[in-house]
Amino acid sequence: MNDTNSTVTRPGLRNLVSGETAQTNLMLAVVCILVLISMTALRPTMFLSSYNFESMAFFMPELGILSIAMMIAMLTGGIDLSIVGVANLAGITAGTLFATMAGDGGSAALGLGPVTLGVIVALLVGMAAGLLNGFLISVLKITPILATLGTGQVFIGLCLVLTGGPAIVGFPPGWNAIGNGKLLGIPVPLLIFVLICIALSLLLARTSFGLRLKLIGTNPKAAVYAGVKRGQMIFYSYMLTGALAALAGVLLSARTNAAKSDYGASYLLQAVLIAVLGGTNPAGGRGNVLGVALALISLTLLSSGFQMMRVSNHLIDFVWGGFLIGVIALNSWRSRKGS
Amino acid sequence: MRFLRSSDAIILAILVVAMIFIGLVNPAFWQMSNLFSLLKENVVIGIMALGVLLVMISGGIDVSFTAFAVAGMYLTVRAMVALDYNGLVLPFMSAILIGGLLGLMNAGIIHRFKMIPLIVTLGTASVVRGLVLGLVGTSNVNINKMPDALVEFGKTDLFTLERANGSTYGLTAMIVIYLGLALALHLVLKHTMIGRSVYAYGADPEAAKRVGFSTGRTMIFVYVTAGALAGFSGLLHSSMIWLANPRDFVGLELDVIAAVVLGGASIFGGRGTVLGTVLGVFILVMIQNSLILMGIDTTWQRIVVGAMLIAAVTVTALRDRRALV
Numbered sequence: 001m002n003d004t005n006s007t008v009t010r011p012g013l014r015n016l017v018s019g020e021t022a023q024t025n026l027m028l029a030v031v032c033i034l035v036l037i038s039m040t041a042l043r044p045t046m047f048l049s050s051y052n053f054e055s056m057a058f059f060m061p062e063l064g065i066l067s068i069a070m071m072i073a074m075l076t077g078g079i080d081l082s083i084v085g086v087a088n089l090a091g092i093t094a095g096t097l098f099a100t101m102a103g104d105g106g107s108a109a110l111g112l113g114p115v116t117l118g119v120i121v122a123l124l125v126g127m128a129a130g131l132l133n134g135f136l137i138s139v140l141k142i143t144p145i146l147a148t149l150g151t152g153q154v155f156i157g158l159c160l161v162l163t164g165g166p167a168i169v170g171f172p173p174g175w176n177a178i179g180n181g182k183l184l185g186i187p188v189p190l191l192i193f194v195l196i197c198i199a200l201s202l203l204l205a206r207t208s209f210g211l212r213l214k215l216i217g218t219n220p221k222a223a224v225y226a227g228v229k230r231g232q233m234i235f236y237s238y239m240l241t242g243a244l245a246a247l248a249g250v251l252l253s254a255r256t257n258a259a260k261s262d263y264g265a266s267y268l269l270q271a272v273l274i275a276v277l278g279g280t281n282p283a284g285g286r287g288n289v290l291g292v293a294l295a296l297i298s299l300t301l302l303s304s305g306f307q308m309m310r311v312s313n314h315l316i317d318f319v320w321g322g323f324l325i326g327v328i329a330l331n332s333w334r335s336r337k338g339s
Numbered sequence: 340m341r342f343l344r345s346s347d348a349i350i351l352a353i354l355v356v357a358m359i360f361i362g363l364v365n366p367a368f369w370q371m372s373n374l375f376s377l378l379k380e381n382v383v384i385g386i387m388a389l390g391v392l393l394v395m396i397s398g399g400i401d402v403s404f405t406a407f408a409v410a411g412m413y414l415t416v417r418a419m420v421a422l423d424y425n426g427l428v429l430p431f432m433s434a435i436l437i438g439g440l441l442g443l444m445n446a447g448i449i450h451r452f453k454m455i456p457l458i459v460t461l462g463t464a465s466v467v468r469g470l471v472l473g474l475v476g477t478s479n480v481n482i483n484k485m486p487d488a489l490v491e492f493g494k495t496d497l498f499t500l501e502r503a504n505g506s507t508y509g510l511t512a513m514i515v516i517y518l519g520l521a522l523a524l525h526l527v528l529k530h531t532m533i534g535r536s537v538y539a540y541g542a543d544p545e546a547a548k549r550v551g552f553s554t555g556r557t558m559i560f561v562y563v564t565a566g567a568l569a570g571f572s573g574l575l576h577s578s579m580i581w582l583a584n585p586r587d588f589v590g591l592e593l594d595v596i597a598a599v600v601l602g603g604a605s606i607f608g609g610r611g612t613v614l615g616t617v618l619g620v621f622i623l624v625m626i627q628n629s630l631i632l633m634g635i636d637t638t639w640q641r642i643v644v645g646a647m648l649i650a651a652v653t654v655t656a657l658r659d660r661r662a663l664v
Contacts, residue, residue, distance in 0.1 A: 079457070136649065143606050145400060145457055146652040149593060153645025160638040269461050282455050314477070318469025324462035325448060332452035 021288055024279035028294035035298050039305030052308075054187065056300055058180070061193035062087075062251045064296045066267050067274035068200055069244035071292050072237055074275055075204075077217045077284025078137060078144035080241045084268045085155030086129045087249030090122035091259035092159050094250065095168035097121055098175070115174035119250055126246025129155060130239035138234040159261035167260035171253060179254025189251050196244070201289035213237055217284020266317075273324045274299060299323070346603040346658070350618045357622060365632045371500055372508045373632075377625055382513045383579070384595055385620045386572035389524050390565030391599045392616045396528070397561045398541040398608025399456035400596070403445060403464035404569035405588035410467050411437040411570025416583040417475060419486045427488050431574055438570020439563045441467060446562035450555055471585055480583035493578035513579060518617075520568070525613035533560050541608025597648040598623040605655055623647070 040048055066083050073080035101114050129151065136147035181188045204210035215223040216233055224230055253259040278295035280287035303316050362368045387404055394401040411434035419430055441463070448459045482490065496509030528534040536557045539547035548554050577583040602619025604611030626647065630640055 136653070140653050140656055142649075142652045142656045146596075146600060146606055147649070149596065150645045150648035150652060153593060153597075153641050153648065155645075157639065157641030157643075157645055160641055161636075164638060269465055272458060272461055276458060282458055312473045314469045314471075314473030316469070317465050318473055321462045321465030321467075321469060325459065325466070328448065328452050328454045328459065328462070332454065 032298040035301045043308045057187045057190040061189040062248045065248040066271040069241045070271040070275040071280045071287045073241045075213045081148040082152035083245040085152040086245040089155045090125045090246035090249035091253030093125045094118040094122045095259045126242040127239045130242025134235035134238035138231040167258040169258045347615045361629045375510045379511045380624045382517045383576040387595045388620045390568035395604045396541045396611045402592045403460035405592045406464040406467040407438045407441045407569040408573030412573030412577045413585045425488045434570040434574035435567045439567035442562040442566020446558045450558045482581040489578040490581045601651040
């Protein structure tokens with residue numbers, strides 16, 4: 001087993017430091033700086049204000065974690081269209097739990113214990129959702145697109161049944177601190193996001209788990225011959241995606257102090273876009289956390305700058321979509337040039 | 340005999356069983372007015388589903404058609420209002436043309452850049468919706484501003500019946516258009532070279548190329564037809580509800596895809612029939628509309644649609660089971 005592992009590992013490691021990923025990340029960093037410079041030039045006083053950066057630091061992590069979740073699903077050549085449903089379901093389940101625990105006293109009285117329990121329950125909901133996706137995809141062999149399209153509907157449906165439609169409000173103060181608090185002057189969501197980024201990039205780059213995930217996406221046949229348990233890995237990857245999506249749901253409901261079945265619906269396309277923009281290959285095998293984080297930062301800067309110039313939100317959608325197609329074209333052109 | 344063994348026959352059987360069951364729970368299901376309104380609900384979703392079927396047979400998936408439908412509808416109606424134009428043929432031609440051109444964009448990107456259709460159409464949908472809402476406008480064109488010709492056209496009934504209290508209800512003539520389009524697509528798919536090339540491409544693009552099919556032409560046919568059908572269905576929808584809402588159809592793509600999958604089409608491509616899709620659309624619309632008749636809360640609707648989609652894809656996945664390794 002050790003032998004097979006090392007033969008699996010080496011090409012993966014070489015792949016990691018290879019030119020292509022580094023090139024993409026370098027390009028993304030340049031884009032980041034260009035966006036920053038041009039937005040600063042257009043709206044210097046507003047854009048560079050600390051308030052602007054602070055507000056970005058609070059809302060960016062939700063989308064960032066969802067994008068990383070999408071990237072994990074794409075590594076095996078899959079996709080997860082249910083992440084937003086999972087995020088909302090996790091937030092709503094926690095909210096329902098708090099309402100039950102608090103009874104008539106109101107959720108304000110709930111201390112650290114119940115809040116921790118809420119986070120654990122939310123993450124478990126995410127993992128259970130991922131387990132269902134993994135089962136459909138790996139055991140029943142349903143295409144990831146259709147399986148997660150269907151489960152996404154079911155999760156949103158469960159949200160509707162749990163809430164009856166309107167938003168759940170009134171989370172305990174400890175929960176809100178996750179989304180709005182600061183630790184040593186740094187917004188807590190940003191702190192969580194950075195921790196997740198570090199943990200996942202180590203997981204993907206430095207463990208055999210990460211390399212096996214990528215191998216499934218690169219060459220399923222070779223992966224099976226190399227002793228990778230494909231079904232098992234797909235279960236793990238969708239459970240990880242589900243848990244990350246649930247974490248994004250925790251941040252979303254903590255920041256807004258509310259949870260609703262249709263919050264963050266636009267995040268789905270944006271998460272796909274950021275993952276692809278960050279150098280993830282939707283056909284599987286390639287993706288890295290740094291690229292996703294850089295793509296996230298450049299697009300967040302871009303839309304924040306647009307909002308300051310009072311460009312309609314709809315045109316921002318147009319730009320996001322255009323960006324996605326532009327990246328597809330660029331990647332295709334580059335890979336053709338490479339071959 | 341061959342029909343009895345096909346998946347269309349199974350879908351038909353499921354439909355009949357579901358109808359009998361719903362009728363037993365609430366006999367009001369069988370009232371003519373309910374059946375007529377069900378058929379009316381089928382028209383727009385059904386026409387969109389024909390386009391999605393075509394894309395799915397070719398091995399792709401399309402989530403941009405609702406955005407194209409909005410573009411075809413809203414641009415046309417706004418232009419008609421601005422020009423004070425009152426006609427039928429030109430507006431429908433323009434909606435079809437808008438949808439077709441947008442479809443050509445999909446085909447171009449997917450074929451040229453060899454990119455997964457899902458991701459391309461997610462992008463083009465966002466682009467088109469963003470442009471329509473951001474540049475053209477976000478306000479509804481209401482009944483008082485809607486061109487009369489469109490409203491009158493949407494009201495056309497094949498025949499009308501009278502209720503006991505004297506009010507009348509009719510069977511919409513649009514169902515003829517829908518079934519006509521379905522028949523046309525069926526004939527094209529079964530009996531023309533371009534139709535067969537769609538199946539060939541969906542089953543195995545490389546094989547299709549080696550047999551001599553021009554894959555570029557097939558992709559253009561598939562996505563332009565799907566776009567044109569979407570544009571047409573958008574304008575037809577607004578003529579039937581006497582309203583042009585640029586935010587319409589959000590989330591409908593999932594329902595339509597569910598209906599097509601329910602109708603037995605395979606996402607791997609190469610499989611799917613027009614009859615199956617028509618039946619799949621009918622089952623989906625019927626179950627969505629009958630939850631209230633059966634006394635089930637409407638909040639359960641999403642769960643039911645999702646569960647139906649999962650059940651349908653599980654059955655097709657078991658049928659199409661391919662050795663993945």
